[in-house]
Amino acid sequence: xxxxxxxxxxxxxxxxxxxxxxxxxxxxxxxxxxxxxxxxxxxxxxxxxxxxxxxxxxxxxxxxxxxxxxxxxxxxxxxxxxxxxxxxxxxxxxxxxxxxxxxxxxxxxxxxxxxxxxxxxxxxxxxxxxxxxxxxxxxxxxxxxxxxxxxxxxxxxxxxxxxxxxxxxxxxxxxxxxxxxxxxxxxxxxxxxxxxxxxxxxxxxxxxxxxxxxxxxxxxxxxxxxxxxxxxxxxxxxxxxxxxxxxxxxxxxxxxxxxxxxxxxxxxxxxxxxxxxxxxxxxxxxxxxxxxxxxxxxxxxxxxxxxxxxxxxxxxxxxxxxxxxxxxxxxxxxxxxxxxxxxxxxxxxxxxxxxxxxxxxxxxxxxxxxxxxxxxxxxxxxxxxxxxxxxxxxxxxxxxxxxxxxxxxxxxxxxxxxxxxxxxxxxxxxxxxxxxxxx
Numbered sequence: 001x002x003x004x005x006x007x008x009x010x011x012x013x014x015x016x017x018x019x020x021x022x023x024x025x026x027x028x029x030x031x032x033x034x035x036x037x038x039x040x041x042x043x044x045x046x047x048x049x050x051x052x053x054x055x056x057x058x059x060x061x062x063x064x065x066x067x068x069x070x071x072x073x074x075x076x077x078x079x080x081x082x083x084x085x086x087x088x089x090x091x092x093x094x095x096x097x098x099x100x101x102x103x104x105x106x107x108x109x110x111x112x113x114x115x116x117x118x119x120x121x122x123x124x125x126x127x128x129x130x131x132x133x134x135x136x137x138x139x140x141x142x143x144x145x146x147x148x149x150x151x152x153x154x155x156x157x158x159x160x161x162x163x164x165x166x167x168x169x170x171x172x173x174x175x176x177x178x179x180x181x182x183x184x185x186x187x188x189x190x191x192x193x194x195x196x197x198x199x200x201x202x203x204x205x206x207x208x209x210x211x212x213x214x215x216x217x218x219x220x221x222x223x224x225x226x227x228x229x230x231x232x233x234x235x236x237x238x239x240x241x242x243x244x245x246x247x248x249x250x251x252x253x254x255x256x257x258x259x260x261x262x263x264x265x266x267x268x269x270x271x272x273x274x275x276x277x278x279x280x281x282x283x284x285x286x287x288x289x290x291x292x293x294x295x296x297x298x299x300x301x302x303x304x305x306x307x308x309x310x311x312x313x314x315x316x317x318x319x320x321x322x323x324x325x326x327x328x329x330x331x332x333x334x335x336x337x338x339x340x341x342x343x344x345x346x347x348x349x350x351x352x353x354x355x356x357x358x359x360x361x362x363x364x365x366x367x368x369x370x371x372x373x374x375x376x377x378x379x380x381x382x383x384x385x386x387x388x389x390x391x392x393x394x395x396x397x398x399x400x401x402x403x404x405x406x407x408x409x410x411x412x413x414x415x416x417x418x419x420x421x422x423x424x425x426x427x428x429x430x431x432x433x434x435x436x437x438x439x
């Protein structure tokens with residue numbers, strides 16, 4: 001194929017590669033555009049069913065640094081340098097594409113897996129040799145065509161999944177798409193397809209894990225969690241579906257579903273004068289981009305006549321970091337309405353201390369990692385200082401994951417009395433929690 005001659009009049013490298021009129025080639029590099037590559041690649045594999053094909057997709061971590069610390073001209077030079085190398089592979093049986101900015105793809109036939117590894121290593125070495133004052137990290141995902149009818153665009157998606165697992169990791173140069181990733185992808189699609197029906201049919205149910213005063217074993221609160229009771233698969237672990245929902249944004253729907261049921265349940269107990277305790281609800285990081293979530297919470301409090309003081313809002317560090325200013329403003333307004341703010345998973349992220357200093361936190365939930373191996377002297381030193389610091393800051397301390405008598409004993413000796421963990425209770429349906437609260 002003839003290369004595009006208009007390379008001097010290309011777009012900036014930070015934009016998607018653009019097609020030269022009627023050529024199917026990108027203006028900048030002269031490689032196939034994504035659309036033409038997908039279409040032509042699928043046709044090529046259909047024309048040669050006797051050949052085994054694989055897709056290699058390369059992305060470069062820190063590529064923006066080339067534009068920032070060198071200049072855009074240097075970034076363009078690097079892209080042309082890579083494209084010139086890839087053109088050496090281009091022939092009647094092999095196609096190459098420049099998707100956008102620093103993303104390239106190569107569709108090639110092969111006989112054994114080592115050929116693909118050698119290709120990936122050679123491409124990595126070539127990119128690494130480009131003269132720069134710092135290192136960039138090319139990552140290459142490889143997908144061997146899984147079925148005789150898998151189209152090129154699906155192979156690109158699979159190869160991209162593989163490279164995302166290693167992107168930015170200096171010790172990994174390439175990664176193959178495998179059966180585990182395929183099953184993860186199927187599961188993700190199944191969750192996306194079923195979640196709305198699950199909400200409508202009450203498959204997603206709130207559970208509560210009690211919080212206790214370890215001195216008296218009295219229940220002083222609870223944390224609202226969600227469980228997916230699937231009619232065929234049974235209980236689906238939150239670890240399976242929560243990350244998918246956070247990725248596609250549907251976690252907002254699930255959160256509100258749980259919140260509403262918790263407010264309704266609390267409101268019913270308040271109305272008839274039954275004992276109540278404060279309940280924590282989880283605030284996803286996605287709510288940093290939801291301008292209506294504070295109105296939803298205030299509205300639920302009014303609708304079900306639940307005092308805001310009975311609701312603790314639990315945010316993880318990732319929630320704070322998504323949009324710190326927006327989250328801070330929302331939290332201040334909610335605190336003004338009487339809600340309490342709890343920092344979940346304290347100590348699991350690098351910026352926890354900054355958050356503790358800047359955010360209006362009332363309660364801090366100390367992550368179970370601080371009390372694992374409690375007999376270890378270094379663990380004790382760290383935990384003692386964490387407790388001292390939080391107490392000095394006048395924060396309520398809640399310790400997560402208490403599972404042994406030795407952990408309980410150690411915490412009580414330091415007057416750290418509030419805990420949550422399997423030593424006391426596992427998460428349970430609301431009806432079971434009702435029974436614990438009722439005299």
